[in-house]
Amino acid sequence: MIKKIITAAVIIFSISIYGQNNPFTRLLLDKVIIYDFEGGKGSENLHIIDNNGKLSETVKKKVILDQKTIETLSMKLESKQSYGAGTASCFVPHFGIVYYLKNKPVAHISVCMDCNRLISSKNIMAQNQGKTGSGKDSYYLLEGMSKSFRSFLNGLLKKYKFSHQVKNS
Template sequence: MSIMNSFSLKIKINKIYRFIIFGSVILFTSCEKRIDKIDKVEEIHKRDSIQLISDIPIIKGLKENELINYVKYAPTIKPNKNNGIPFNNLNYDKIIAYDFNCDEKMYDNVIDKNGKFIPIIEKQQFLTQKQADKILSALTKKSSYGEASAACFNPHLGLVFFKNNKKVNQISICLDCNDSTSEIDIPARRHKVFNKGTDSEYSFTGYTSKGKTAVIDLCKELQFYYKSAIPIDTKK
């Protein structure tokens, strides 16, 4: 091999080495930038997640012991035969109203299926004999029901009946969707029937203006959530 050829070969090899080294540096730098970018994206996601979590309101519900003790020491009342079906025959000695912040499909009653108070109860107040008779009289009248209700159910007012400090019935009321539930059937809720006797039979169980007014009046006395309800004619 001639000296010129040998020299040319060395130059080519040096160029190849320099190209490999340069390429490695570029690749390493690119990887560093990519890793740095990924780290920054993860940091942003983490920060956003923390922000989202901090934006969720924390409901400080009353503790179970506090709720249980309140039931024990609440004053007793007597059932009133004039309150209408089914409460005229229900044996209870206390009714306690509960103000709770419910989300759809989370909690639809004050006391769950396991007999425990739900953790989002914000207020509790026993009903006097006068308050109990007034609201029960309204809730058993046909004139309180017969309007449409929405599919959602986010109750804020619960009425729990106790006998010897044990639950015998509970009612949950949602004025946002204009509906209610009761563990003991209230016949007046189903008096307005459509398509009776057919497969598509259904009842309008939503509150009328009279029914809504009775609920709102009670909440005003107790300083509960529905005390500031929007005008009853527009609340469906």
């Protein structure tokens, strides 16, 4: 009972510190699953969840995350300290994160560790740093994952023996 009260207090405190702009801490969900998959196999299989809301057919492995890991991941996803690094242009994701409620995806993220980029179904405000240009010529610089966030994600890949681990994260 005390553990549940402490967990609830930590979540409320975290939301108040990091603001209400974090879509991942505000999601109604009952589980989060990470996936090892072969993204980039055709335009429809680029992301972990396709445009029709279906899981990629190229999934090789899946792991259901525990509550503590879900909370840490959700907070890191919306932290400005998790972004600000450069990216390459390949974007061939092999790591997917899906937030579920009653076995239906409510949010999903496809991650390419090779190019240091992630694409989310929810807008991640923390990625929007360093805007340059104006109008339709505007874009954000350095939206890549920071070394610490990349290391955190790579730790999950190593822990669960996923295929696309980064040697120097």
